[in-house]
Amino acid sequence: EPEVTQTPSHQVTQMGQEVILRCVPISNHLYFYWYRQILGQKVEFLVSFYNNEISEKSEIFDDQFSVERPDGSNFTLKIRSTKLEDSAMYFCASQTSGIDTQYFGPGTRLTVL
Amino acid sequence: QKEVEQNSGPLSVPEGAIASLNCTYSDRGSQSFFWYRQYSGKSPELIMSIYSNGDKEDGRFTAQLNKASQYVSLLIRDSQPSDSATYLCAVNRSGGTSYGKLTFGQGTILTVHP
Numbered sequence: 001e002p003e004v005t006q007t008p009s010h011q012v013t014q015m016g017q018e019v020i021l022r023c024v025p026i027s028n029h030l031y032f033y034w035y036r037q038i039l040g041q042k043v044e045f046l047v048s049f050y051n052n053e054i055s056e057k058s059e060i061f062d063d064q065f066s067v068e069r070p071d072g073s074n075f076t077l078k079i080r081s082t083k084l085e086d087s088a089m090y091f092c093a094s095q096t097s098g099i100d101t102q103y104f105g106p107g108t109r110l111t112v113l
Numbered sequence: 114q115k116e117v118e119q120n121s122g123p124l125s126v127p128e129g130a131i132a133s134l135n136c137t138y139s140d141r142g143s144q145s146f147f148w149y150r151q152y153s154g155k156s157p158e159l160i161m162s163i164y165s166n167g168d169k170e171d172g173r174f175t176a177q178l179n180k181a182s183q184y185v186s187l188l189i190r191d192s193q194p195s196d197s198a199t200y201l202c203a204v205n206r207s208g209g210t211s212y213g214k215l216t217f218g219q220g221t222i223l224t225v226h227p
Binding site: 056 | 144216218219
């Protein structure tokens with residue numbers, strides 16, 4: 001069964017460093033998302049991406065964040081200058097249409113020291 | 114008012130019992146509704162989706178939707194210890210400026226004890 005994959009599973013970085021989190025969505029899906037979950041808190045929407053551009057972004061998704069689909073398979077989230085409060089699980093999700101089920105990847109645990 | 118609110122839990126039921134999980138949402142424009150299960154340290158895993166008023170059954174799971182009351186529920190029959198997890202209610206507006214963004218509740222922790 002097709003699944004969303006994410007790498008790395010765990011990333012440790014120093015405050016102020018740039019990180020890139022990578023995702024490979026399910027191949028026939030058209031809508032792509034990043035969510036994050038701070039430990040003990042709810043899952044929060046960061047950004048949606050469709051037709052090679054951002055469709056919607058949350059207040060969390062400020063100028064330090066960017067997304068890219070550099071080729072036909074990868075979908076990346078870049079944090080330019082990480083802060084301690086960026087420490088969280090980051091989930092990538094994809095879906096075929098805007099109201100269909102979103103399938104989540106296993107997540108990347110980001111730890112900012 | 115929270116956008117998506119779930120019964121706070123934690124909820125503890127004996128094995129074989131029915132577990133009832135509830136969720137209310139504030140946005141009347143919401144179009145699709147999902148229940149995800151999340152084990153500790155893992156990603157959300159879809160349990161049920163529901164799009165129209167009424168009941169939807171899948172094995173031991175039944176989702177119920179009442180758009181007039183802005184209410185979604187999940188019933189788990191014959192609960193098993195393996196059902197012990199956090200259950201997340203998620204709501205999708207997808208219209209106008211919203212392209213499928215899921216808004217999650219805070220989750221309800223369910224424990225099924227033998």
